[in-house]
Amino acid sequence: MKLAALQSDFHAWLTRGSASAADRLGAGPGLVVYQNNYRSQLVSALREALPLTLTWIGEEAFVGAAAGYIDRSPPSAWTLDAYAPGFAQALAEHFPGDPEVAELAWIETALAEAFVAADAEPLTPENLARVDWEQAQLQLPPSFRMRTVRTNAEAIWTALSSGASAPQARMLDALTGLIVWRRGFTCFLKAIDDIEAAAFDQIHANPSFSALCENLVGTLGEGRGLQASSAFLATLLQFGLLTSIEAPRADASPEGGSPTPQR
């Protein structure tokens, strides 16, 4: 048997328990050991990645959902770290009546991703002294993650992560944004208001600070829009969410030259 055919049969045995593949492999009872290892390793990885989700829904429900996910979505990446985010998404379909489950799982996987995201030092107010705000392009840290939630998953995560008893799951009055990021070696989770969510969306689409101001002025009117822009910039600085501003220096020649990262 060619090696590629053997590996194809092994894949069929591990993922589908194919008896015909096992017959062709002709390798004896030890095949079961590999199948057990394969499944238990993946369940363990998901348990380790989502300990609070496991606590929230309980062992039986978690393992049942994990088994279904492993059957439907065998891993493909070289790192097991990449396996849990897909499971977090799959939980939305597995528990359609309990949307807080997938939202709680998202929080856990987003924090895990932030934990090992690329390093970036946050800017301080002193870094902004000579910025040309007309040209400024705002850069968020590589660890930054954002999504909207329908439930009080943030409150559930906060309680469970501190060992407290979690509140009952409930739907929020309106969709709410959550952000995750890392500053130094500490990861943070924060709920944001509608204006902040719109501002983060705007930066994601176009990192220009002047475009952000225009957008907020268009939405809120000139007075409130400019005020919101300033407040948002202050929030970015306060929480270490601004890691770079690319813009020509204010004292640069009229020709400008290439943009200079401000760090």
Place this chain on the structure above:
Amino acid sequence: MPPANPAFHGYGLGLRREHYRQVLENDAELDFVEVISENFMVDGGQPRSILRQVREQRPVALHGVSMSIGSADGLDRDYLVRLKALVDEIDPLFVSDHLSWSRFASFNAHDLLPLPYTEEALEIVCANIDQAQDVLGRRILVENPSSYVAFADGAMSEWRFLEVMCARTGCDLLLDVNNIYVSARNHRFDPAAYLEGLPFDRVRQIHLAGHSQGLELLIDTHDAAVCDAVWRLYEEVVARVGSVATMIERDDAIPPLKDLLEELAVARAIGERSAAVRLRAAQ
């Protein structure tokens, strides 16, 4: 071919998260540590920072589990590039992985799956090792596996496969003594025959670990202390190979650091006893 791996004589541990702080803060009697490469092939954050601190204190070996040296469709280029970045930053003592496969096309089993010991598999393994060594710019160490199946069309013994693999690629061996014992029991061969056939001049590092008894087979669980039979096999290995980097590998049911250091002291005593015997024989 990249330059030869250095000779290194010393005793170490597989460093796991539970012991990071203790190893960094205490003057543990460790000549080197080994870490799982993939745990540190990340973009940034605390894991990478801790590894840099550990590396400032002592030599670090990088031990991988996902290179998939036996994949019929070649190696994952993205994986190699990430490993290369880590190697460049850490300047490890050794870079190792297993004689096994885990990836087939877009599927990754995240397990060390067995290979048939055929000429075709040997050619594929050697081509993959060549590619890895080209990208990394250094010779890798390949670990002998523990296995639970043997394929009917295997054309050569595992030790012959290892010998030819080393000769063709220039790679070295990471000899896992427990894996020899587990595979010998599972496949009913004599470990002495395995040792007789090994190219001991290519052994640069030794793993010692525990296993557990499954329903029919021994399972390489790394969740227990090294058993007496493996210690006896280690004595035979040391008598042949001399003093090379030797370490205890524990991945589950991690005990306190002092327990692992006591276990490592047993290996050190065996190694020193064997060295004394060799010295007397040479005089």
